Amino acid sequence: MKLRENASKIISDQKPHELAGQASVSVLKTGWVRAEGIGAPSAPFTYLQPEFDWTASDCYLFDIDGTLLNSRDAVHYHAFHRAVATVFGLEFRLDGVPVHGNTDVGILRAYFEQAGLPDSEWRSRLSQALEFMCADVEDNATDLRPEVCPGIPQLLQRLAAQGKLLGVASGNLERVGWAKLKACGLRRHFSFGGFAGELEKRDEVIAHGIEQAHKLRGSETTVCVVGDTPADIRAAHANGVPAIAIATGIYRTEELVACNPEMCVQCCEDLLRI
Ligand SMILES: [Mg+2]
Numbered sequence: 001m002k003l004r005e006n007a008s009k010i011i012s013d014q015k016p017h018e019l020a021g022q023a024s025v026s027v028l029k030t031g032w033v034r035a036e037g038i039g040a041p042s043a044p045f046t047y048l049q050p051e052f053d054w055t056a057s058d059c060y061l062f063d064i065d066g067t068l069l070n071s072r073d074a075v076h077y078h079a080f081h082r083a084v085a086t087v088f089g090l091e092f093r094l095d096g097v098p099v100h101g102n103t104d105v106g107i108l109r110a111y112f113e114q115a116g117l118p119d120s121e122w123r124s125r126l127s128q129a130l131e132f133m134c135a136d137v138e139d140n141a142t143d144l145r146p147e148v149c150p151g152i153p154q155l156l157q158r159l160a161a162q163g164k165l166l167g168v169a170s171g172n173l174e175r176v177g178w179a180k181l182k183a184c185g186l187r188r189h190f191s192f193g194g195f196a197g198e199l200e201k202r203d204e205v206i207a208h209g210i211e212q213a214h215k216l217r218g219s220e221t222t223v224c225v226v227g228d229t230p231a232d233i234r235a236a237h238a239n240g241v242p243a244i245a246i247a248t249g250i251y252r253t254e255e256l257v258a259c260n261p262e263m264c265v266q267c268c269e270d271l272l273r274i
Pocket residue numbers: 063064065066067101227228229249
């Protein structure tokens with residue numbers, strides 16, 4: 001109850017669909033990240049479901065893109081482009097391909113389906129393409145320009161000081177995700193991660209993260225997902241764990257609240273105020 005009283009703006013008495021208003025809530029938005037405007041300062045916002053205590057979990061699984069950081073470079077995009085050109089002889093295009101909330105493997109699948117490439121043809125060369133992408137990002141790591149989202153370093157320090165287990169649950173390939181986190185100095189905060197690669201669906205990535213948390217701290221360890229898209233919220237709930245939605249990616253708070261997270265804030269600075 002104290003949490004609710006102290007929140008900067010509590011709107012949990014309203015129903016998610018009322019908050020969403022006329023907002024169009026798509027499953028996955030298409031197009032690559034537009035650097036402009038994302039992560040720009042906005043007014044504080046806190047949505048909290050009654051009885052949810054965001055500080056109570058033993059482990060927090062953070063998404064990377066749009067949650068921990070926003071990339072101000074095209075290193076990851078160029079890696080997709082060069083891998084598809086080199087391994088498949090095709091020109092990578094993102095028109096109509098869902099990117100936000102998707103995984104790297106899911107993005108490739110959507111592109112190949114759109115390009116009319118049969119499953120059997122791309123599946124056999126997928127691991128080669130993924131290896132190419134990882135090596136390409138690592139080779140160009142000095143060009144990575146990740147911008148850490150507001151309040152993230154302070155939040156991670158606070159959670160670590162409280163003895164919380166911190167992990168990553170990202171649709172990035174593992175080496176790509178760690179390269180971004182290294183480039184902005186956040187790598188040291190995380191002891192493990194769930195990534196795309198052998199796993200394609202975000203549900204599976206989060207399930208893998210939860211599995212690792214249980215191995216590290218025991219099967220009673222409670223986990224909370226922190227993400228910036230409806231896909232993060234759905235994947236958390238599919239695994240029976242709560243989700244904190246942060247509007248530092250491409251989705252607005254009303255679009256995230258419409259997906260019924262346990263909590264939604266404009267940015268992590270709002271969490272630190274509670
Ligand atoms: Mg994200």
